[in-house]
Amino acid sequence: MARFSNKVAIITGSSNGIGRATAIILAKDGAKVTITGRNAERLEETKQQIIAAGIGSENINVIVGDITTTEIQDKIINSTIEKFGKINILVNNAGAPFMDSVGTLGFSQDISIYDSTFELNLRSIVILTQKARPYLEATKGEIINVSSITSGPQAHSGIPFYSMSKAALDQFTRNIAIELIPFGVRVNCVNPGLVVTGFPQAMGTPLEASKTIYDFMGSNRDCIPIGKTADPSDIGNIIAFLADRSQSFYIVGQTIQADGGTTLIMAMNTHNLMELLK
Template sequence: MPRFSNKVAIITGSSNGIGRATAIILAKDGAKVTITGRNAERLEETKQQIIEAGIDSKNINSIVGDLTSIEIQDKLINTTIQKFGQIDILINNAGAAIIDPTGSTGIDQNVSIYDKTFELNVRSIIELTQKAKAHLIASKGEIISVSSIASGPEAHSQFPYYSMSKAALDQFTRNIAIELVKSGVRVNCVNPGLVKTGIIQATGAPTEVSDKLYEFLGSNPDCVPIGRVGQPEDIANLIAFLADRSASFYIIGQTIKADGGSSLMLAMNTHNLTDFLK
């Protein structure tokens, strides 16, 4: 029997990258899935890839919208319950490194970038988790959030608001894990390193610039010791492991790194990554 048979999962930020790969893996392994993202065309691509994997469209709930919107949060929860009757797994994947349009980095970034970053990377996750809580308690479910190795103790001086938001998400994971495990809900977090997703293009950089950056970092052992940047499936498989209670029952409130060894090195930040975005 597929490991997620009779399970229902909400995967935010599933219009590309890690979220898309996670939705496909969970659906192929038996889960009914609610997918969501801001880009309707890319979200439809996710839906079609799930269908092409042999999944009936009736097992897919697709919601286009901005996760920071209260209305979209409510719609995600309500339509999932209406269509599938339960929520077993919440994957808090949506997030972004928001770039200051003036080109400023570090402490010179406008504080409005801080507000936008925390609204998406922290507040929306708190709000959606609060709204899913009762359903997850009823199903004795799982919450897995997607953070970043940027949350760690190393300095990320060019984009401090992003790393600060991910550190907050890690701490949120630890705090609610202790609270919710008493009700049978497990909470954990994944901290990816460099993963080839659309996050660089989302900053406005062309695809060829993004590819150049990933190639440079992945080929430098002082940045990624394993010798390549991660693929979305590398992280999605870890998320699926944490969502599978039979495989990961004894893991509670952890932030698990999947970074090809990057966090063991300190040299990544010696390179001026903003040169690639010019």
């Protein structure tokens, strides 16, 4: 029997990248899935990839729209219950950095960028989790939040509002993990490093330039010690592990760093100091 047979999962931000990979992995392992995103065409691509993996369309619920709106938040929850009758797994993956019209980075961004960033990366997650909570308590379900290594103690001066929102998401994970575990609901968080997704394009980087970044970072072990930029499925498999209570039941309220070793590196340690002494 597939490990997620008779389970129902909601995966937000599943029109590409980590969300798409996670939806495919969970569906292939038996879950009925609700996939969501703002781009109808890309969300349809996700659906077709799930179907191509041998999953019937009756096991897929598609919701197109902006997850920061009350209408779409309610539609995600209500349509899942109407179609599948329950919720076992909530993957809060939707999130992104924001640029202004002239591509400003850093603290010089208008405060409206701060508001948009926190609305998507934190507020929408808090609200959707609140709305899913009674159904997750009924099934003793799982919540997996997708954060970022930018939430850590290292500075990310180019995207301060994004990294601040992800740091808040990590703390949200810890707080609600303790509140919900007495009700049988486990909450954990995955903090990816660099992943081959549409992240650079969201910040205005052309596709070819994005590939250059991925290739450079992946081939430099002072950036990614494992020697490879992650594929979305690398992160999706970790999310699936955390969603599988039979394998990860004793992990509660943790933030799993999935970055190929990036956050263990200090720039000064990437140079051979002994060479300097010769």
